Amino acid sequence: xxxxxxxxxxxxxxxxxxxxxxxxxxxxxxxxxxxxxxxxxxxxxxxxxxxxxxxxxxxxxxxxxxxxxxxxxxxxxxxxxxxxxxxxxxxxxxxxxxxxxxxxxxxxxxxxxxxxxxxxxxxxxxxxxxxxxxxxxxxxxxxxxxxxxxxxxxxxxxxxxxxxxxxxxxxxxxxxxxxxxxxxxxxxxxxxxxxxxxxxxxxxxxxxxxxxxxxxxxxxxxxxxxxxxxxxxxxxxxxxxxxxxxxxxxxxxxxxxxxxxxxxxxxxxxxxxxxxxxxxxxxxxxxxxxxxxxxxxxxxxxxxxxxxxxxxxxxxxxxxxxxxxxxxxxxxxxxxxxxxxxxxxxxxxxxxxxxxxxxxxxxxxxxxxxxxxxxxxxxxxxxxxxxxxxxxxxxxxxxxxxxxxxxxxxxxxxxxxxxxxxxxxxxxx
Amino acid sequence: xxxxxxxxxxxxxxxxxxxxxxxxxxxxxxxxxxxxxxxxxxxxxxxxxxxxxxxxxxxxxxxxxxxxxxxxxxxxxxxxxxxxxxxxxxxxxxxxxxxxxxxxxxxxxxxxxxxxx
Numbered sequence: 001x002x003x004x005x006x007x008x009x010x011x012x013x014x015x016x017x018x019x020x021x022x023x024x025x026x027x028x029x030x031x032x033x034x035x036x037x038x039x040x041x042x043x044x045x046x047x048x049x050x051x052x053x054x055x056x057x058x059x060x061x062x063x064x065x066x067x068x069x070x071x072x073x074x075x076x077x078x079x080x081x082x083x084x085x086x087x088x089x090x091x092x093x094x095x096x097x098x099x100x101x102x103x104x105x106x107x108x109x110x111x112x113x114x115x116x117x118x119x120x121x122x123x124x125x126x127x128x129x130x131x132x133x134x135x136x137x138x139x140x141x142x143x144x145x146x147x148x149x150x151x152x153x154x155x156x157x158x159x160x161x162x163x164x165x166x167x168x169x170x171x172x173x174x175x176x177x178x179x180x181x182x183x184x185x186x187x188x189x190x191x192x193x194x195x196x197x198x199x200x201x202x203x204x205x206x207x208x209x210x211x212x213x214x215x216x217x218x219x220x221x222x223x224x225x226x227x228x229x230x231x232x233x234x235x236x237x238x239x240x241x242x243x244x245x246x247x248x249x250x251x252x253x254x255x256x257x258x259x260x261x262x263x264x265x266x267x268x269x270x271x272x273x274x275x276x277x278x279x280x281x282x283x284x285x286x287x288x289x290x291x292x293x294x295x296x297x298x299x300x301x302x303x304x305x306x307x308x309x310x311x312x313x314x315x316x317x318x319x320x321x322x323x324x325x326x327x328x329x330x331x332x333x334x335x336x337x338x339x340x341x342x343x344x345x346x347x348x349x350x351x352x353x354x355x356x357x358x359x360x361x362x363x364x365x366x367x368x369x370x371x372x373x374x375x376x377x378x379x380x381x382x383x384x385x386x387x388x389x390x391x392x393x394x395x396x397x398x399x400x401x402x403x404x405x406x407x408x409x410x411x412x413x414x415x416x417x418x419x420x421x422x423x424x425x426x427x428x429x
Numbered sequence: 430x431x432x433x434x435x436x437x438x439x440x441x442x443x444x445x446x447x448x449x450x451x452x453x454x455x456x457x458x459x460x461x462x463x464x465x466x467x468x469x470x471x472x473x474x475x476x477x478x479x480x481x482x483x484x485x486x487x488x489x490x491x492x493x494x495x496x497x498x499x500x501x502x503x504x505x506x507x508x509x510x511x512x513x514x515x516x517x518x519x520x521x522x523x524x525x526x527x528x529x530x531x532x533x534x535x536x537x538x539x540x541x542x543x544x545x546x
Contacts, residue, residue, distance in 0.1 A: 360519075
């Protein structure tokens with residue numbers, strides 16, 4: 001049927017415009033229906049109910065690379081399909097078509113002149129007036145582009161999966177490297193100090209970011225020992241570089257002159273000069289000296305630069321801070337004040353140094369600050385059985401904070417062992 | 430956790446930065462950038478208004494110190510206004526209450542003569 005513009009409609013453009021439009025349509029539709037069938041942009045074929053091909057268009061013959069005489073009356077539709085296509089036709093296509101009378105958009109591979117050709121096939125059964133099936137009409141659309149697109153999607157997905165596997169492997173390698181670096185910032189194990197017991201613990205908040213907490217314990221001259229514990233502001237590789245600088249500066253400075261304020265002053269000068277231009281780098285630290293005396297006690301002399309006060313658990317079960325107020329964050333000012341303090345550790349006393357990951361932790365449903373008072377109370381409830389036991393108790397406390405603990409935390413405990421318990425009191429422990 | 434927002438305004442004493450949200454490892458560089466972009470003339474006072482600071486960790490403290498260095502490099506001063514209790518407590522622990530001029534609020538900080546610092 002020709003499509004015509006209804007002339008009875010009044011048109012503003014008048015009769016001349018309508019005639020011109022008519023001419024355009026005529027030229028477009030000069031192809032005969034036969035021409036349209038043969039040269040359609042898709043394949044057409046009609047088969048008898050047993051599949052024998054009765055009619056096929058030129059487009060499809062061209063795709064197949066076959067002559068009409070080879071096909072019509074001689075081949076069945078399934079002969080045009082690849083083995084896989086045949087199988088699918090047998091098991092799905094034909095039964096569905098028989099059941100529903102039509103089936104559309106099924107992907108089948110046909111045996112084209114250039115090899116296997118993906119196609120989308122639609123078939124419909126033509127019936128007589130009394131409902132008897134007469135023949136099957138089929139259209140075949142070229143699906144090569146679509147299949148290429150799907151293959152591209154699959155390839156893209158495989159590439160993405162491979163990239164994800166690779167990045168996961170890289171992440172694991174990076175974490176291993178970071179763990180090794182982190183360990184290099186801490187002593188592998190604390191040295192054995194005659195007449196002293198020592199314990200330490202390090203909690204890493206994030207496996208991806210190097211923490212900035214550090215500590216060490218090492219011998220000085222004539223039976224004295226030095227220790228320090230500190231916390232670099234910030235985290236990540238920049239903080240780790242400062243951690244390394246701070247650790248080695250403190251050790252070297254202590255060998256030169258172990259006076260705690262002098263040692264911290266040296267570190268302050270080094271950090272302030274090293275990072276004078278650009279972004280500064282700062283740390284807090286407590287540095288101290290232990291001097292065991294002949295009568296069994298240990299003289300303790302320490303100084304703090306902006307670091308939370310050391311806590312002492314006494315043999316009598318009490319616990320109290322050794323205040324060092326006014327000490328400044330190290331590296332901020334060219335000449336900074338540091339505050340020293342002295343005390344005696346008696347047998348059974350334990351000195352605890354910690355970084356503020358512990359006291360700044362958040363606890364409970366309202367995420368309240370854990371704080372110094374709670375730490376002192378907790379320590380006072382622990383039996384005064386030495387640094388290792390206190391560290392064990394505190395690491396348990398840190399674990400109990402769960403995700404309320406979001407900062408790296410270092411603990412270092414040093415103490416004078418109590419006299420060996422009598423067998424009777426040993427039974428009680 | 431909340432993002433960091435920095436708003437700059439000018440007072441008679443010099444620039445005022447209002448800092449809102451979290452100042453931490455992730456956001457600290459933004460404060461550094463904001464201070465970098467400021468004009469602090471010699472003798473002027475840079476005020477960091479912390480009234481709406483929700484959180485400040487050690488990276489944030491470092492950023493406050495960087496702001497101080499920049500202000501001093503240009504011949505100016507720095508003051509912190511309306512420091513939240515928790516941050517004030519940390520500043521005390523690390524001794525920075527001796528280093529920063531602290532004011533109750535931005536209005537107090539900006540009405541004082543910068544010559545006082």
